[in-house]
Amino acid sequence: MNADDLARDLTVAFSETPAHLHELHGRLTAAAQQEGILDVAYRTVDTPIGKLLVAATDEGLVRVAFALEGHDAVLQSLADRITPRILEAPRRLDAVAAQLDEYFAKRRQGFDVPLDWRLTGGFRRSVLHHLVRDVAYGHTATYTSLAQLAGSPKAVRAVGSACATNPLPVIVPCHRVVRTDGGMGGYLGGIEVKRTLLTLEAAA
Amino acid sequence: MTGKQPFESVVAAHGATVLRVCRAVVGSSDADDAWSETFLSAMRAYPELPADANVQAWLVTIAHRKAIDATRARARRAMPVACTTDAVVAPSADSDHLDLDADLVAAFAALPAKQKQSVAYHYLAGLPYTEVADIVGGTADAARRAAADGIAALRRSSASGPRKELPDERR
Numbered sequence: 001m002n003a004d005d006l007a008r009d010l011t012v013a014f015s016e017t018p019a020h021l022h023e024l025h026g027r028l029t030a031a032a033q034q035e036g037i038l039d040v041a042y043r044t045v046d047t048p049i050g051k052l053l054v055a056a057t058d059e060g061l062v063r064v065a066f067a068l069e070g071h072d073a074v075l076q077s078l079a080d081r082i083t084p085r086i087l088e089a090p091r092r093l094d095a096v097a098a099q100l101d102e103y104f105a106k107r108r109q110g111f112d113v114p115l116d117w118r119l120t121g122g123f124r125r126s127v128l129h130h131l132v133r134d135v136a137y138g139h140t141a142t143y144t145s146l147a148q149l150a151g152s153p154k155a156v157r158a159v160g161s162a163c164a165t166n167p168l169p170v171i172v173p174c175h176r177v178v179r180t181d182g183g184m185g186g187y188l189g190g191i192e193v194k195r196t197l198l199t200l201e202a203a204a
Numbered sequence: 205m206t207g208k209q210p211f212e213s214v215v216a217a218h219g220a221t222v223l224r225v226c227r228a229v230v231g232s233s234d235a236d237d238a239w240s241e242t243f244l245s246a247m248r249a250y251p252e253l254p255a256d257a258n259v260q261a262w263l264v265t266i267a268h269r270k271a272i273d274a275t276r277a278r279a280r281r282a283m284p285v286a287c288t289t290d291a292v293v294a295p296s297a298d299s300d301h302l303d304l305d306a307d308l309v310a311a312f313a314a315l316p317a318k319q320k321q322s323v324a325y326h327y328l329a330g331l332p333y334t335e336v337a338d339i340v341g342g343t344a345d346a347a348r349r350a351a352a353d354g355i356a357a358l359r360r361s362s363a364s365g366p367r368k369e370l371p372d373e374r375r
Contacts, residue, residue, distance in 0.1 A: 003355050006362070007327035010312065013305040014224040014328065021219055024236060028215070028243050037248055042212075079210045084250055086210035 029089040040078055041089035044071065045097045047104050048200075049193045052170070054093050054100075057082070060114030061096055064168050066189035081119065100170070106200065109137035111171045119167035126150050127162035128172050135176045138201045142180045164188060170197070208255055211247050214263075219243070221329055222263050228324040229271040230278075231313060238274050242267040261335045264325055268339050275317075311361035319354030322347045327355075 032038040040062065042055035053065040053074055062082070065074040079086055090097070095113050102108035117125055130149045135141045141149075147159045163174035169188055175197040179185045187194035222242060226235040246266050253262060312320065318340060325336045326347070333344040333351070340347060 003327070006355055006358055009305075009308055009362075010228070010323070010358075011224060011328060013308045013312075014227045015220070016223050016227070021223065024223070024239055025215060025219070027236075027240050028247075031240065031244050032247055035244070035248075037244075040210075075210045075212070080207045084208040084211055085247055087212050087215070087247075 025088075029087050029091075032085075032087060033089065033092070037085055038087055038089060038092075039083040039085040041087060041092040042075065042078075043088060043090040043093045043097065045093075045100050047100060049104075049170075049189060049196055052100065054096050055086075056092050056096070057116045057118075059116040059118075061093075061168060061171065062116040062119060064171055066169070066193065068190050068193075069188070096171070103170075104200070106203070109201075113171075115168060115171070120162070120165065123150070123152065123155065123158055124162035124165060127159050128166060128168070128174070131163075131174060131177070132172050135173060137173075140176045140178050140198070143177060143185065144180050146177055160185070176201075208250070208253070211250055214246070214250070214259055215243060218260055218263050221260070222267055224328045225264060225267055225324050226271065228312060228328055229268070229320055230274045232309075234274045234278060238267060238270045241270045241273075245270070258335070260329060261331055261339075264329045264331060265339050268321065268325075308358065308362065311358050314361075315354050315357060318350045319357070322351035323354040323358075326351050 029038060029041070033041075036058075040055050040057055042053060042063075044051045044053050050067040051071070052067075053063070053071045054061065055063040055065075055075075055078060063074065063078060065071060075086060096111070099108055099111050099113065103111070117128075120128060127146060127150045130146060131141075134149055135146075143156050143159045143163075144153075147153050147155045150159065152158070159177070163177050164186060166172055166174045166188065169175070175187060175194045177185060184191055184194055219239075223235060223239050226238040226242070230238050242263060246263055253259075312323075315323070321340045322333075322336055325331045325339060326333060331339075333348045336347040336351070337344040340350075
């Protein structure tokens with residue numbers, strides 16, 4: 001038996017099952033959480049509009065991402081912009097996952113989880129605040145009316161970019177913002193997703 | 205602007221290898237704790253790790269330290285009781301090669317520490333001998349010799365131990 005065969009046998013002999021590794025992973029996330037070094041926890045949630053990635057800091061939900069955005073790319077951007085101490089740790093996201101289930105089952109019209117706004121700032125953040133506060137479930141606003149609400153009636157394009165870079169789609173309802181001429185406008189998750197969400201809310 | 209990977213990717217890429225190294229170096233009864241402490245400690249330090257660092261070598265270095273801690277702690281625990289030969293717990297009992305694996309694991313456990321470490325870090329973790337030497341101390345040549353001696357000893361024991369080809373002598 002040569003060294004490589006022996007090395008292969010050793011690799012097999014010392015291997016553990018995926019289930020065991022999964023258990024150790026769970027133990028690691030619990031210990032990291034307890035020690036306060038789990039800076040960002042995430043999980044995915046299956047919904048009628050595809051798999052959503054939800055990620056939270058200690059302060060609250062920080063990012064919701066559509067499959068279209070590429071979840072790996074989104075996690076990498078969280079590592080670059082916030083911290084690389086990121087683990088898949090479902091527990092911190094239990095509440096938002098349950099509320100998303102209820103929302104898609106038409107049993108919930110608003111979300112009640114703490115939000116961490118650090119991925120947006122300035123005018124964009126104030127636009128998104130208005131969106132949460134002033135544009136109710138089942139209603140729509142136009143880019144123009146939202147610009148007025150945010151106190152800068154001329155900043156229609158800036159409102160568009162605030163929506164396009166919304167870090168918390170679905171929860172912060174940028175899908176409710178449509179064009180003055182009745183057109184749908186764009187959407188981060190794709191226009192079909194926007195249509196689905198508006199139809200869901202209209203039918204409730 | 206791409207910096208460090210999310211730590212989740214580090215666990216996914218290296219978790220299984222580090223666990224093998226831990227099982228080899230500290231034995232399966234303490235391997236889970238050594239693994240957990242290795243990754244917790246790595247996660248603590250991860251933001252400060254240089255972006256171009258060799259993550260696998262870094263993790264094995266941490267695991268090496270945790271393994272030494274675990275071995276010392278076990279020695280302290282074992283002191284008051286009558287010294288039985290270090291009981292190597294059989295690996296997870298779900299495999300056809302259980303006997304072969306158990307023999308190999310037992311033979312491995314009987315190696316001197318430096319041989320165990322050199323074999324594990326080179327053959328299980330895939331580190332070059334220069335990096336093995338950085339971790340275990342001494343020169344790369346010394347690490348290479350220790351690994352070669354370890355492999356030779358394992359080969360001898362697998363040749364003399366009960367193997368499939370031999371008429372059965374199993375218990």
